[in-house]
Amino acid sequence: MKRHNAGDLPLSAPAGDGSGGKRAVEKEEEAEDKMDKYDKGRIRCSRLCFLFALAATVSILARHCYAAGLGRGGNAGVVRIEAVHASPPPPSVRQDRKIVPIARREPSVSDHSPSAPVDAGDDASWKPSASEPAASDNGGKTTSSKEKHSPSPPRGSKYGGRPFARALASADNKNDLCGGQYIYVQELPARFNKDMVQHCDKLSPWTDMCRYTTNGGFGPLLRGGKGAFQGTGAGWYDTDEHALDIIFHERIKRYECLTDDPSLAAAVFVPFYAGLDVARHLWGNNVSARDELALDLAHHIAGRPEWRAMGGRDHFFVAGRTTWDFRRKADGQAEWGSKLLNLPAAQNMTALVVEASPWHLNDVAIPYPTAFHPASDEDLFFWQDRVRALNRTHLFSFAGVARPGDAKSIEGRLVDQCKESPACALMECSTTGPDNKCESPASVMRLFQSSTFCLLPRAGTDTSRPAFDAVLAGCIPVFFHPASAYVQYSWHLPKSHTDYSVYIPEEDVRSKNASVEERLRKIPPEVVGKMRDAVVGLIPSVTYSDATSRLETTVKDAFDIAVAAVISKVTKLRRGIVDGRPEEEKIERYSWKYPLLGEGQKAEDPHEWDPLFN
Ligand SMILES: *[C@@H]1O[C@H](CO)[C@@H](O)[C@H](O)[C@H]1NC(C)=O
Numbered sequence: 001m002k003r004h005n006a007g008d009l010p011l012s013a014p015a016g017d018g019s020g021g022k023r024a025v026e027k028e029e030e031a032e033d034k035m036d037k038y039d040k041g042r043i044r045c046s047r048l049c050f051l052f053a054l055a056a057t058v059s060i061l062a063r064h065c066y067a068a069g070l071g072r073g074g075n076a077g078v079v080r081i082e083a084v085h086a087s088p089p090p091p092s093v094r095q096d097r098k099i100v101p102i103a104r105r106e107p108s109v110s111d112h113s114p115s116a117p118v119d120a121g122d123d124a125s126w127k128p129s130a131s132e133p134a135a136s137d138n139g140g141k142t143t144s145s146k147e148k149h150s151p152s153p154p155r156g157s158k159y160g161g162r163p164f165a166r167a168l169a170s171a172d173n174k175n176d177l178c179g180g181q182y183i184y185v186q187e188l189p190a191r192f193n194k195d196m197v198q199h200c201d202k203l204s205p206w207t208d209m210c211r212y213t214t215n216g217g218f219g220p221l222l223r224g225g226k227g228a229f230q231g232t233g234a235g236w237y238d239t240d241e242h243a244l245d246i247i248f249h250e251r252i253k254r255y256e257c258l259t260d261d262p263s264l265a266a267a268v269f270v271p272f273y274a275g276l277d278v279a280r281h282l283w284g285n286n287v288s289a290r291d292e293l294a295l296d297l298a299h300h301i302a303g304r305p306e307w308r309a310m311g312g313r314d315h316f317f318v319a320g321r322t323t324w325d326f327r328r329k330a331d332g333q334a335e336w337g338s339k340l341l342n343l344p345a346a347q348n349m350t351a352l353v354v355e356a357s358p359w360h361l362n363d364v365a366i367p368y369p370t371a372f373h374p375a376s377d378e379d380l381f382f383w384q385d386r387v388r389a390l391n392r393t394h395l396f397s398f399a400g401v402a403r404p405g406d407a408k409s410i411e412g413r414l415v416d417q418c419k420e421s422p423a424c425a426l427m428e429c430s431t432t433g434p435d436n437k438c439e440s441p442a443s444v445m446r447l448f449q450s451s452t453f454c455l456l457p458r459a460g461t462d463t464s465r466p467a468f469d470a471v472l473a474g475c476i477p478v479f480f481h482p483a484s485a486y487v488q489y490s491w492h493l494p495k496s497h498t499d500y501s502v503y504i505p506e507e508d509v510r511s512k513n514a515s516v517e518e519r520l521r522k523i524p525p526e527v528v529g530k531m532r533d534a535v536v537g538l539i540p541s542v543t544y545s546d547a548t549s550r551l552e553t554t555v556k557d558a559f560d561i562a563v564a565a566v567i568s569k570v571t572k573l574r575r576g577i578v579d580g581r582p583e584e585e586k587i588e589r590y591s592w593k594y595p596l597l598g599e600g601q602k603a604e605d606p607h608e609w610d611p612l613f614n
Pocket residue numbers: 286287288289292
């Protein structure tokens with residue numbers, strides 16, 4: 001397996017999956033049924049697998065494939081890649097960058113409660129099970145030597161002696177610069193995280209994942225990139241799209257407001273590498289192996305004193321894969337995924353995934369990691385300036401491949417349209433082999449930088465990393481289904497999707513043979529300019545920065561936004577409990593709708609996208 005290929009291909013590859021499953025749902029049960037179908041489509045041998053089998057060089061590989069029941073359906077694709085031209089056309093609008101500075105609180109040791117300056121080493125905030133503090137009877141308060149340095153702890157009597165009273169009170173304490181923002185990192189035995197990285201050779205049956213777990217999950221540093229990132233300094237890595245488990249954990253170790261005191265925490269982070277874990281077993285036919293560690297985790301954390309404060313509803317974790325990898329309903333061998341997100345414990349937590357379910361409330365989508373991890377604001381601004389000023393040769397571009405096996409897929413239509421138009425740059429992805437340009441950050445970034453619009457149809461899964469590559473390249477995304485972005489990344493993308501993207505309903509392309517080029521040409525140049533500015537303005541929000549050497553920053557990145565949103569969610573819940581306000585009852589099957597609601601609207605009200613999610 002090359003990069004995300006083998007391990008992930010079945011996911012992002014063939015399928016009636018993307019289309020089949022997610023569309024027809026009325027009730028929760030139906031949703032589950034659909035999910036099941038949706039998932040089945042994926043359990044077929046990746047073409048890469050098949051290629052490997054063909055090559056028959058490594059019998060172990062072949063065994064893996066077949067053992068996993070993956071032997072069928074591999075059609076080794078032919079590598080066909082069209083050249084991407086890079087040349088000169090109209091100058092693009094240059095505008096002053098719009099960066100919203102945030103009042104980042106200066107972390108000062110004295111103000112900092114407990115563990116703030118944690119950076120004593122790679123593993124500072126992180127203690128393996130051996131050093132787990134014993135559960136104490138004082139409501140989950142762990143003690144730590146660092147606690148001595150804590151400012152006078154808030155009393156929180158007005159919050160009625162709740163377990164989280166001190167946490168709420170700390171937000172009112174104007175002298176505590178981290179007040180209301182503390183994160184407690186749940187201590188977990190090494191088998192839930194560190195061991196997986198240590199045994200990275202076991203993470204995928206096909207690929208050497210050790211390459212992608214380096215540099216705190218960023219992967220190997222990229223240099224040169226044949227012009228794609230030319231002159232943009234460091235900050236480019238060959239990042240695996242599923243490395244978010246590690247990236248997020250590494251980043252949270254450097255969060256400015258960590259605490260060793262759970263009773264002070266605005267939220268509790270559970271550093272379980274759920275995505276890495278499940279990927280080890282997804283293609284194997286041992287269903288219980290897929291659930292083993294998930295069940296272990298649920299048992300472990302639900303027994304902790306920190307959990308009891310709110311039944312885990314202040315806990316969150318990151319699983320850098322799509323939600324469908326964690327929502328297996330039945331136990332048949334042909335069923336896809338683990339059942340992590342169905343576990344009662346996970347029902348109470350917030351799972352941050354790269355693609356959330358439109359019909360469940362316990363997961364939220366956050367951006368896929370791209371190849372860009374700037375270590376300073378300057379590197380980020382420099383890149384924004386660069387993509388804003390680019391001369392874009394093509395009106396639109398498409399990196400994809402026809403998947404004739406999927407009747408509902410519009411990718412074949414888009415390939416055809418792109419081939420027919422001189423205004424389109426096509427990069428036909430192969431799903432096999434080492435030459436797949438679509439797997440190369442440099443090739444994809446070069447393509448996307450060459451065009452004004454980037455076509456992003458659903459391809460196996462509703463969401464995909466290229467949507468974020470497009471934003472990073474300053475290329476205006478063209479989505480064909482709201483599940484590809486608009487109902488997903490509500491924390492990171494603006495509500496008004498027409499400001500930064502173009503929406504062409506799949507059905508228009510499928511049944512009405514709508515011309516994408518025609519639609520795009522109808523957009524006036526000044527509107528295009530505004531949209532591109534909006535896209536370039538989004539770059540910081542969808543970037544996971546490198547915080548290892550960053551001293552101060554004025555920019556909120558994808559991590560900052562996610563953490564702030566989790567904290568805000570938990571705080572709202574807590575204040576509601578204190579005030580005796582019942583929590584807003586949300587209907588699971590409408591979960592996709594909630595972020596879209598305007599003032600006074602209700603989830604039950606009709607929405608133009610209802611048919612797409614029914
Ligand atoms: C399946 O996995 C479980 C948990 O890892 C293990 O105990 C069991 O022996 C496995 N079964 C088979 C048939 O390999």
